[in-house]
Amino acid sequence: MKRKAWCGSAEHPVSRRGFLGAAAAGTAFAADMTVLDGLKQQALAAELKRQQKRVILLWLAGGASQLETWDPKPGAETGGPFRAIQTTVPGLEISELLPKQSQRMRQTAVIRSLNTKIADHGGGYRLMETGRLPEPGVAFPHLGAIIARELGRIDSHVPDHVSMYTSTEGRRKGTAGFLGARYNPMFLTENMMPENIRRLESISQVDHQDRAALRDFFAEKFSRSVDSAAVASHGSAYERVRGLMASDRLFDISEEPQAMREKYGPTQFGEQCLIARRLVEAGVPFVKVARAWWDSHGQNFETHRELCADLDHCMSALMDDLGDRGLLENTLVITLGEFGRTPRINGSLGRDHFASAWSCSLTGCGIKGGAVYGKTDEKGATVVDGEIGAADLFATIFTALGIDYEKEYMLGSRPIPISDFGSSPVEDVLA
């Protein structure tokens, strides 16, 4: 199987020209830690941002079983009780626990050859959220923060990094790391409406508008007399806060027609997927919906019968809805957890942590639907073809979104590529 070491997207040549043109013109750039990135940013990102690409990450917290989802091994000693079913893609079979997904595989690519080696929840999470191993003294940004940085708009009136994780087990907030607080997630934990986003009831709408107008008046007057980036940033922050306050309705699914709510169903995961669609439709570039808790050390098959039904229904509803609205071609849906589960079935009919040969799926934006990359052996114990790690997956995700996966951020004088050194995208799953 081929993997390419360069970005072959249609945008790339144009972007390179834009980049070179911008550099030749000697454009002045803001002196911040991403100054080199800034060279590209001006020329490249403007084009990307126009395209309004977005990501929804369905995070299968705790580690879903690849054998009960994307890489079934019916009849194998390790295969469990469930059958494989034929999908709409000839020759591609997935678990019978995903019957609705089986009818939508023309839009989805499956990677069956992740070998990420780290099989503890914390370590696996850090790896699969950042695409690299941790290093002392460096706070690497999570995928959502990078996407927000690359695809978000400075002048956006909606949040650009939203993370929903309402179960408490394995709850991890995510961080923008060295990218700074601007790209930290809006983290929803206790309920699905952001806290403190609404106007205080003690302040009337008229008062609220009057205060904003007064603030604008003084801010404009002040900024005319003081030429300072800090002042501009302050003004931008206020604009953003006002935008976020106005976006609370995006989290309110009661605004959706009842028929649409029924399509997603009554489960929390379904309602969060519906919110995710509302958010990306409004221009939010990255939304993570974490569905806990797949850690099935006991009764793996019962657990997957329950959770796969939820995943199958909600993911299918989301794909259909995005497709119907013309959003799927610009929205990448990633289904991923921190690792998979052991082929060995333990004494409690469970499967334990396993990072040596597991699967994920990519749907929509930039993805070759129906593609299958990688292969595991007959028991699902090892990768026998197309082995990739977390960094390669990140390179694939970035490339699918039209982001140069070799792009570098500067942390002081240290260049840090957005996907780790030595990584390359999986060409076979890219459109």
Add this chain to the structure above:
Amino acid sequence: MNDTLKITRASQWNQSDILFCIARPSGSDRIYVGSSDFGVYEFDSSAEKPERVRLEGEQHQSYVTGLALVGETLVSCSYDGQLIWWDTAERRSIRTVAAHDRWIRRVIATPDQTQIISVADDMQCKVWDGVSGELISLFTDHAETTPHHYPSMLYAVAASPDGRWLATGDKVGHVAIWDAGTFEKVGELETPVMYTWDPKQRRHSIGGIRSLAFSADGSQLAVGGIGKIGNIDHLGGPSRLEVFEWSSGTRRFEIEDDKKKGLIEQIVWHPSGDWLLCAGGDHKGFLNICDMQSGELIAQEAGDGHIHGLVVDAELQNVFTAGHNRIERWTLGTS
């Protein structure tokens, strides 16, 4: 705990697969087991080094989860939704019936051995002619989804020794009792502690009623499963037995055991009604004897692996168990 009764492991035969069910013709050394390799096997328990023999012919396509004997005919059920009739003399399958839309959890024979009864995750209980395999009736009192909108499961079925009653039990702890002649519902019980729904930490469920057994006179119904589980990643909850005077809905006993945790997978009443034997486990197994006068656990033995099924000889001296990677023989006696 008194020591009147004692359970002792007599033999252990290690296997490479997971054995979910066991059946034994009365007075025979042969036992039959259903396997995770989709096969049904005959096993000679009298042999010094017994080798099991796979029954031939049409095979299941998934785990074999239940076995029932009707004379010389063995009926197996599977996650594949099929029932297969086997001629034990010929060691061959003789009939395959597409019985349920989803996974069949248990199959039993009526005491007169004329009918076969199956329960499955389509939440249906179906009654079959034991000889012809014709469907006689189907009924349910079990919701397809849990209160939290996920698929439910119908794990357990039992027939009273006199053949008058049937009982079915599901994941959320609901039991329905049926007239075995008319298939009309005649009673129901609730055992909600058997079902653990974790809405906060892990947001999924575990547990369920895994076993049912009527007392010899049919007046009492024992319900087996697991108590409330804290960390539902594991089966780390107390084994739980509830015993009812089912016609009045009176709960006689709740017996939870934290020492040997896990699911009670099967229950056998002593004909006198004085005690009952139950077996199951988490990653390890257990055999418990509970006194039905005091409602106390009076004998217990640990198994090396989870026990999925058991069969007891007519004299109540030998117990054969099938479980994770092993078949075992145990003896019951007084010390």
